[in-house]
Amino acid sequence: MLTFELVTYRYAGASQPSLRDVSLELREGEVLGLVGASEAGKTTLCLVASGLAPRTAGGTLTGRVLLDGEDTAPLAMHELAGRIGIAFASPATQLSGVAATVYEEVAFGPMNLGVPRRELIARTDEALAALQIEPLADRDPAQLSGGQQQLVAIAGLLALRPAHLVLDEPTAQLDPAGTEMVAAALAGLAANGASILVAEQKTDLLAGICSRIVALDGGRAVLDGLAAEILADPRLADLGVAPPAAVRLRRAAADADLPPAALARLEGALAG
Amino acid sequence: MTDLTLDAVTYRYPHGGALALDGIHLRIPAGQRVALVGQNGSGKTTLVRHLNGLLRPTSGRVLHDGDDVAGRTVAQLARSVGLAFQDPDRQIFAASVRSEVEFGPRNLGMRGGALRAAVDGALAGVGLEAEAGTNPYDLGASRRKLLALASVQAMGTPVLVLDEPTTGQDMRGVEIVRRVIEAAHAAGRTVIAISHDMEFVAGAFDRVVVLRAGKVILDRTPASVFGEAAWDALRSTYLEPPLSAVIGSKLGLGGTPTDGALLAALAPGSPG
Numbered sequence: 001m002l003t004f005e006l007v008t009y010r011y012a013g014a015s016q017p018s019l020r021d022v023s024l025e026l027r028e029g030e031v032l033g034l035v036g037a038s039e040a041g042k043t044t045l046c047l048v049a050s051g052l053a054p055r056t057a058g059g060t061l062t063g064r065v066l067l068d069g070e071d072t073a074p075l076a077m078h079e080l081a082g083r084i085g086i087a088f089a090s091p092a093t094q095l096s097g098v099a100a101t102v103y104e105e106v107a108f109g110p111m112n113l114g115v116p117r118r119e120l121i122a123r124t125d126e127a128l129a130a131l132q133i134e135p136l137a138d139r140d141p142a143q144l145s146g147g148q149q150q151l152v153a154i155a156g157l158l159a160l161r162p163a164h165l166v167l168d169e170p171t172a173q174l175d176p177a178g179t180e181m182v183a184a185a186l187a188g189l190a191a192n193g194a195s196i197l198v199a200e201q202k203t204d205l206l207a208g209i210c211s212r213i214v215a216l217d218g219g220r221a222v223l224d225g226l227a228a229e230i231l232a233d234p235r236l237a238d239l240g241v242a243p244p245a246a247v248r249l250r251r252a253a254a255d256a257d258l259p260p261a262a263l264a265r266l267e268g269a270l271a272g
Numbered sequence: 273m274t275d276l277t278l279d280a281v282t283y284r285y286p287h288g289g290a291l292a293l294d295g296i297h298l299r300i301p302a303g304q305r306v307a308l309v310g311q312n313g314s315g316k317t318t319l320v321r322h323l324n325g326l327l328r329p330t331s332g333r334v335l336h337d338g339d340d341v342a343g344r345t346v347a348q349l350a351r352s353v354g355l356a357f358q359d360p361d362r363q364i365f366a367a368s369v370r371s372e373v374e375f376g377p378r379n380l381g382m383r384g385g386a387l388r389a390a391v392d393g394a395l396a397g398v399g400l401e402a403e404a405g406t407n408p409y410d411l412g413a414s415r416r417k418l419l420a421l422a423s424v425q426a427m428g429t430p431v432l433v434l435d436e437p438t439t440g441q442d443m444r445g446v447e448i449v450r451r452v453i454e455a456a457h458a459a460g461r462t463v464i465a466i467s468h469d470m471e472f473v474a475g476a477f478d479r480v481v482v483l484r485a486g487k488v489i490l491d492r493t494p495a496s497v498f499g500e501a502a503w504d505a506l507r508s509t510y511l512e513p514p515l516s517a518v519i520g521s522k523l524g525l526g527g528t529p530t531d532g533a534l535l536a537a538l539a540p541g542s543p544g
Contacts, residue, residue: 173358179468
């Protein structure tokens with residue numbers, strides 16, 4: 001479980017805080033979606049949740065971030081690393097750059113944690129299979145496309161098997177199939193008890209895997225509720241967040257003054 | 273005006289690398305809006321890098337207005353084809369937003385009032401006019417991406433190539449990209465964009481080219497590419513048609529690639 005208690009965070013040198021009085025709770029086995037316009041604070045929240053801010057990013061934090069009820073403030077980054085994993089939108093910041101093959105890249109994290117050889121192989125095989133990238137195992141990560149690199153980066157995170165995962169727009173560079181694979185992998189991890197925080201612009205993806213959603217605006221958590229309710233909330237568009245396709249289509253139909261029969265036809269097709 | 277032709281272009285990455293393009297024949301007359309789609313690793317980025325000479329075909333020819341460009345330098349080709357990278361950080365280097373946008377047109381010989389007008393217009397086009405003096409790295413990732421777009425737009429090249437322009441953009445950012453494309457089109461420029469966002473593709477382009485494993489498998493209008501007859505081919509490269517196309521097909525309304533097309537087909541008095 002990951003808990004924010006009135007967290008306010010300001011980057012070093014910034015005049016304004018990027019997070020303001022954010023309280024939220026990510027429970028065991030839950031996928032919590034984080035939405036908001038660009039620069040609403042999603043990436044900052046991910047950095048704070050993972051412990052990278054303020055530990056490596058600097059800046060000042062007030063309030064408390066708790067992991068399984070324990071205040072994380074006294075913990076060093078290496079003490080957090082085995083318990084909470086983070087993936088960013090860009091694989092370039094994520095890949096080790098030292099592995100000659102995709103297989104070695106995925107095994108890199110758990111190897112550094114001292115995972116025994118037999119288990120290391122099992123974890124690596126499982127992570128590659130979860131994202132269906134076994135055919136890439138012998139390829140050089142540097143020669144893959146951006147989207148393929150992102151799948152490799154996420155596989156590396158899965159191989160660490162952290163109890164808490166934080167993903168900042170993990171599918172930004174992925175095609176629809178890659179996006180689905182990541183969604184399925186996250187749902188599977190959550191079913192096994194992992195707590196997952198995922199920031200995304202793709203609300204269709206969130207609709208499929210999240211139980212709850214928090215919306216940020218100007219660094220504040222302004223909406224927090226069940227995924228279906230938040231994604232259908234008209235205030236979401238006001239916050240600069242594109243609603244899922246079905247919500248958008250229903251709203252456009254309502255605005256288009258279609259006669260009741262046409263609306264009923266549309267509704268029937270959407271439901272079926 | 274520049275007509276682009278790829279004539280039997282094959283590209284293999286060096287040192288025994290993968291075959292990324294496999295006999296591409298493609299002619300793009302001046303003024304078209306063309307979306308390139310396909311799964312990660314299908315060759316989209318490799319293809320567009322041939323248009324401005326960043327990559328040279330292993331075999332086959334790239335023609336601008338019927339002339340083979342093999343003998344021309346990247347700098348010469350940059351007068352015809354402006355390319356905005358998928359990752360803006362591979363492109364951005366200047367210390368201020370204004371000097372970043374000035375770099376390209378200045379290299380093309382623009383000076384004085386014309387240069388100022390080009391830069392101001394490009395910055396206003398992406399909503400960055402108030403940030404001219406800002407360091408690009410003080411902008412968030414999504415606004416850096418818009419800056420990279422403005423930098424290429426400002427060059428006024430006959431052909432504008434955008435590699436995943438909507439990635440990481442919120443609703444407002446996607447709308448800005450859409451307007452930049454519309455403005456370039458209205459000015460008679462060719463716009464070629466790579467995208468994984470099928471709804472964006474359906475709404476903003478005249479022609480959709482679908483790549484799979486380095487080959488063109490579909491090359492049609494959005495209504496046709498997202499029409500039911502093409503779904504098997506589309507899904508063979510792991511793409512899904514937009515929701516409006518699926519609903520339109522379910523209701524027997526024909527090709528309805530966008531929400532607007534679907535609602536128009538549902539309205540009373542329209543055929544079907």
